[in-house]
Amino acid sequence: MTLDKLSAGSVGVITAVGGEGALRCRLLDMGLIPRTKVKVVKTAPMGDPVEIRLRDYALTIRLADAALIKVRPLNGDGEEKEPVGGAAT
Amino acid sequence: MTFALVGNQNSGKTTLFNQLTGANQHVGNFPGVTVESKSGFVRGYKDVEVVDLPGIYSIRAYSSEETVTRDFILNNKPDGIINIVDATNIERNLYLTLQLIELRIPMVLALNMMDEVRSNGGTIDIEMMSERLGIPVVPISAAKNEGIDELIRVAYETASKRELPKIYDFCSPGPIHRCIHAICHVIEDHAQDADLPLRFATSKLIEGDDDKIISRLNLDKNELELIDHSIVEMEKEHGLDCNAALADMRYSFIESVCDGAVVKARESKEHLRSAKIDLVLTNKYAAIPIFFGVMLLIFYLTFNVIGKFLQDLLQSGIDSLSSVTETALTSFGTNEIAKSLVIDGLFAGVGSVLSFLPIIVVLFFFLSILEDTGYMARIAFVMDKSLRKIGLSGRSIVPMLIGFGCTVPAVMATRTLSSERDRKMTILLTPYMSCSAKIPIYAVFSAALFPKYAALVMIGLYIFGILVGILIALLMNHSMYRGNPIPFVMELPNYRFPSPKTVAMLLWDKAKDFITKAFTIIFFATLAIWFFSTFDIRLNPVESQSSSILASIGAFIAPIFAPLGFGSWQVSTSLITGFIAKESVISTLGILTSAPGGVVNAISQMFTPRSGLSFLIFTLLYTPCVAAVSAICRELHSKLKGIGVVVFQCVTAWIFAFIVYQIAGLFMV
Numbered sequence: 001m002t003l004d005k006l007s008a009g010s011v012g013v014i015t016a017v018g019g020e021g022a023l024r025c026r027l028l029d030m031g032l033i034p035r036t037k038v039k040v041v042k043t044a045p046m047g048d049p050v051e052i053r054l055r056d057y058a059l060t061i062r063l064a065d066a067a068l069i070k071v072r073p074l075n076g077d078g079e080e081k082e083p084v085g086g087a088a089t
Numbered sequence: 090m091t092f093a094l095v096g097n098q099n100s101g102k103t104t105l106f107n108q109l110t111g112a113n114q115h116v117g118n119f120p121g122v123t124v125e126s127k128s129g130f131v132r133g134y135k136d137v138e139v140v141d142l143p144g145i146y147s148i149r150a151y152s153s154e155e156t157v158t159r160d161f162i163l164n165n166k167p168d169g170i171i172n173i174v175d176a177t178n179i180e181r182n183l184y185l186t187l188q189l190i191e192l193r194i195p196m197v198l199a200l201n202m203m204d205e206v207r208s209n210g211g212t213i214d215i216e217m218m219s220e221r222l223g224i225p226v227v228p229i230s231a232a233k234n235e236g237i238d239e240l241i242r243v244a245y246e247t248a249s250k251r252e253l254p255k256i257y258d259f260c261s262p263g264p265i266h267r268c269i270h271a272i273c274h275v276i277e278d279h280a281q282d283a284d285l286p287l288r289f290a291t292s293k294l295i296e297g298d299d300d301k302i303i304s305r306l307n308l309d310k311n312e313l314e315l316i317d318h319s320i321v322e323m324e325k326e327h328g329l330d331c332n333a334a335l336a337d338m339r340y341s342f343i344e345s346v347c348d349g350a351v352v353k354a355r356e357s358k359e360h361l362r363s364a365k366i367d368l369v370l371t372n373k374y375a376a377i378p379i380f381f382g383v384m385l386l387i388f389y390l391t392f393n394v395i396g397k398f399l400q401d402l403l404q405s406g407i408d409s410l411s412s413v414t415e416t417a418l419t420s421f422g423t424n425e426i427a428k429s430l431v432i433d434g435l436f437a438g439v440g441s442v443l444s445f446l447p448i449i450v451v452l453f454f455f456l457s458i459l460e461d462t463g464y465m466a467r468i469a470f471v472m473d474k475s476l477r478k479i480g481l482s483g484r485s486i487v488p489m490l491i492g493f494g495c496t497v498p499a500v501m502a503t504r505t506l507s508s509e510r511d512r513k514m515t516i517l518l519t520p521y522m523s524c525s526a527k528i529p530i531y532a533v534f535s536a537a538l539f540p541k542y543a544a545l546v547m548i549g550l551y552i553f554g555i556l557v558g559i560l561i562a563l564l565m566n567h568s569m570y571r572g573n574p575i576p577f578v579m580e581l582p583n584y585r586f587p588s589p590k591t592v593a594m595l596l597w598d599k600a601k602d603f604i605t606k607a608f609t610i611i612f613f614a615t616l617a618i619w620f621f622s623t624f625d626i627r628l629n630p631v632e633s634q635s636s637s638i639l640a641s642i643g644a645f646i647a648p649i650f651a652p653l654g655f656g657s658w659q660v661s662t663s664l665i666t667g668f669i670a671k672e673s674v675i676s677t678l679g680i681l682t683s684a685p686g687g688v689v690n691a692i693s694q695m696f697t698p699r700s701g702l703s704f705l706i707f708t709l710l711y712t713p714c715v716a717a718v719s720a721i722c723r724e725l726h727s728k729l730k731g732i733g734v735v736v737f738q739c740v741t742a743w744i745f746a747f748i749v750y751q752i753a754g755l756f757m758v
Binding site for chain 2: 017021022023024025026027028029030031033034035036041042043044045046047048049051055056057058059060061062065
């Protein structure tokens with residue numbers, strides 16, 4: 001599952017960061033690296049970009065860029081969800 | 090002794106810089122770069138200079154802000170680095186710290202916003218941090234001016250003793266460790282010959298994003314292959330590619346530094362407060378109306394209330410000074426021409442430009458509040474989608490909207506954009522947002538030629554300007570600014586109360602900036618126009634403007650406008666004076682036509698609706714006024730580019746006016 005599919009309020013753990021060049025480096029530099037916990041806070045009024053929260057700060061990224069980040073969803077209190085074949089939302 | 094002040098955006102860097110230097114600041118120019126840096130002398134230390142480098146998150150070669158920092162530190166070799174770190178957001182801030190440590194320069198960590206950490210019940214073990222990072226750490230609060238003296242003292246001591254960071258190995262045993270040490274071994278001599286810090290060069294080789302540094306190492310083919318091999322080997326073992334592996338190494342090290350040293354007691358008040366404010370300000374339905382409401386309020390206060398009041402005050406001051414001077418000169422029996430130079434040239438010219446000053450100061454007062462509170466970042470977040478199609482990000486919307494008021498502060502406001510590409514593009518687009526000084530032109534022409542459709546014509550012109558701007562932006566995206574825009578990955582800082590000192594310093598800066606301009610470029614331009622309108626070709630003073638050099642120039646260039654439907658010398662002369670101020674177009678036209686029944690009557694006789702429309706399109710798009718052009722020159726750091734903008738806009742204006750004139754010919758006479 002990718003970060004853009006994560007609904008507002010839910011939390012995920014990054015498993016891989018895609019993209020290339022300046023964008024990818026920027027994502028990594030900002031701390032979006034595998035094993036990092038990310039929470040989707042809200043979507044902008046026009047539906048894009050999204051506000052996410054990680055490492056105690058808030059970041060905004062565009063949906064197209066969020067789609068490059070693979071996450072494993074966690075449930076609300078940060079516990080791992082049952083592995084149900086990627087159908088978790 | 091020189092220090093470089095380096096830190097993330099939103100880390101309080103500007104506030105610290107102002108605390109360190111007070112008013113002893115000047116703008117520094119580094120050869121070959123267009124990003125501006127300020128420097129200043131530290132209070133109480135006459136020989137200690139601090140250079141405020143751009144706010145960055147990492148040292149890579151992807152943006153000019155990053156290369157400026159890299160080049161300044163590598164080439165100018167400051168005696169020390171003061172790295173400011175936001176303690177409330179310590180992990181991400183330390184990421185840059187680790188890269189700075191690799192540069193092997195005496196370094197001090199200024200741990201900012203410690204007051205916030207403490208008030209939320211958190212603690213940071215300063216000694217443990219310092220030991221684990223291998224550099225001195227000083228807790229400060231830049232906004233409250235706490236710990237600054239201690240910071241200066243420690244920085245001075247560290248730099249005097251040339252104490253290098255004690256730690257520079259961030260890797261734990263494993264594939265990345267082997268890779269780094271293998272590469273270090275290969276390039277050690279090269280790095281020394283090239284005068285590059287070894288660890289920094291190694292990181293750049295692994296990241297592979299900085300060709301300039303890599304080529305400086307002068308590695309031969311075998312060595313490059315060897316390095317490639319170790320990287321590939323590492324990636325295979327590690328499971329992450331080189332960039333992710335390095336980022337992972339740095340963040341893992343940071344986590345180990347913070348572990349046990351940083352204690353967060355509870356969710357920070359500032360964050361909770363921000364989240365609450367955001368429930369309203371970035372609300373799904375309210376955000377956009379609130380944004381436009383805020384902009385309208387700022388416009389209203391600036392152009393109608395406060396700014397207008399101050400402007401009128403300044404104007405009446407200049408007027409009375411001018412009339413006192415005139416009386417004095419007359420009673421002294423001064424030569425008429427000399428008197429005209431002082432009154433019509435100096436006072437009128439500089440006076441009309443200076444009257445911009447209150448508007449600029451008031452506008453920047455509001456803008457700096459938007460910026461410093463953190464609302465500007467939310468505006469970018471809310472409006473981003475609408476600007477993406479033209480290759481810009483949400484950050485550009487504010488300068489562009491200000492352009493509808495006045496191009497000068499709009500262009501100056503682009504300074505807050507974090508990427509140079511976006512900044513340049515926004516500067517080039519702002520003049521297409523029709524500024525308020527053009528309203529009299531539209532109003533008078535509409536009244537004379539389209540009395541029934543005045544409002545429609547006005548709105549139409551505004552929309553036409555925006556459409557041309559979008560067209561130009563799309564063209565730029567496909568030519569000059571092709572390639573990847575700087576990614577829109579932007580921090581949303583907590584809302585904060587702006588520091589009055591920072592706001593005041595910014596206002597002082599902008600005012601100084603503008604006054605300097607008013608007395609250089611703008612001053613000479615107004616004097617030139619005065620000269621051309623006071624003398625005829627034989628340098629005799631003229632009775633009426635119609636025989637002046639200006640009128641001759643107007644007559645000379647008039648044929649250029651013939652295909653647009655307005656080839657008379659009066660019109661072209663008024664367009665020239667419009668370069669000084671757009672308001673002059675109508676007044677010059679009035680003087681030169683001197684028709685009974687005023688300028689409206691004159692226009693309805695001189696123009697047909699068809700040629701009037703074409704004229705309106707031309708004035709909408711042609712060169713910005715001299716004050717705006719000088720602001721553009723300043724922000725693009727090039728007079729040539731500024732002139733390029735003037736030429737480009739005149740040509741565009743001509744082409745569009747021509748097209749409109751031809752199309753209108755199909756419908757009207």
